[in-house]
Amino acid sequence: MACLLLTGQQQDLTDVKVGQDVTYLQRYAYRCWYSEPLRIPLAVSWYLTGDHVSGKNKRKGVAFHPDYDVKGIAVTTYDYMQSGYDRGHMCPSGDNKWNQQAQEESFLMTNICPQNHLLNTNDWNDLEQLCRQWARRYGKVYIVCGPILRGDKHKAIGRQRNRRITVPEAFYKVVLRATEKDTVAIGFVYENTGSRQPMRQAVRTVDEIERMTGHDFFSALDDKTEKRVESRSSLAVW
Numbered sequence: 001m002a003c004l005l006l007t008g009q010q011q012d013l014t015d016v017k018v019g020q021d022v023t024y025l026q027r028y029a030y031r032c033w034y035s036e037p038l039r040i041p042l043a044v045s046w047y048l049t050g051d052h053v054s055g056k057n058k059r060k061g062v063a064f065h066p067d068y069d070v071k072g073i074a075v076t077t078y079d080y081m082q083s084g085y086d087r088g089h090m091c092p093s094g095d096n097k098w099n100q101q102a103q104e105e106s107f108l109m110t111n112i113c114p115q116n117h118l119l120n121t122n123d124w125n126d127l128e129q130l131c132r133q134w135a136r137r138y139g140k141v142y143i144v145c146g147p148i149l150r151g152d153k154h155k156a157i158g159r160q161r162n163r164r165i166t167v168p169e170a171f172y173k174v175v176l177r178a179t180e181k182d183t184v185a186i187g188f189v190y191e192n193t194g195s196r197q198p199m200r201q202a203v204r205t206v207d208e209i210e211r212m213t214g215h216d217f218f219s220a221l222d223d224k225t226e227k228r229v230e231s232r233s234s235l236a237v238w
Helices: 008-013 100-105 117-121 123-138 206-213 223-230
Strands: 023-026 031-035 040-049 086-089 112-115 140-148 170-178 183-191
Touching: 040 112, 040 123, 086 117, 112 117, 117 123, 123 140, 123 170, 123 183, 140 206, 170 206, 183 206, 183 223, 206 223
Parallel strands: none
Antiparallel strands: 023 031, 031 040, 040 140, 086 112, 140 170, 170 183
């Protein structure tokens, strides 16, 4: 499968060190670390530029479709039927209007998690829109998002036992800008519920989200810079 040609820095800054066994999937516009047992992605990363936030390749007519690159039984859109949950994009359709292949691959089910409808259409969508504003403002941002799983037992959807899909308790998103002027990161955590969650209350440091998930983000930064940017988080500097 064709993939976007990334420079060394772009490839490194979109790398995620995931603390669980996963299937790594390289797509045209994003990278995915997919859990076969949970049947959801644990991390999806991409970089977003000002040029990527618009384009003619819209989601109309593009269907959710199985990803047959997985080792186990591929999730289908029918596994979500009557579940009460949306098929929530991690790398969103709206970030992929710039390229038809990118748009189509954003609808692979390995890029999807069960997401509360009101979260999907309100707070999570607001954050996606904000990331596009930042891409325009700074030229490029690096993004990683995925589920937060708490404890050993989780709700699941799907009628067949071997097709059950884990429902996350919450979702995270971390965003990095690395410009000549400065390097800054910010994180967010949203509970997977229908209650409105003010964005300022959702702000977390990258360090906090790493502790919640067991993942390591932006490790390509030099140690001093990584320690500084991952320990601070403020909407005011964005």
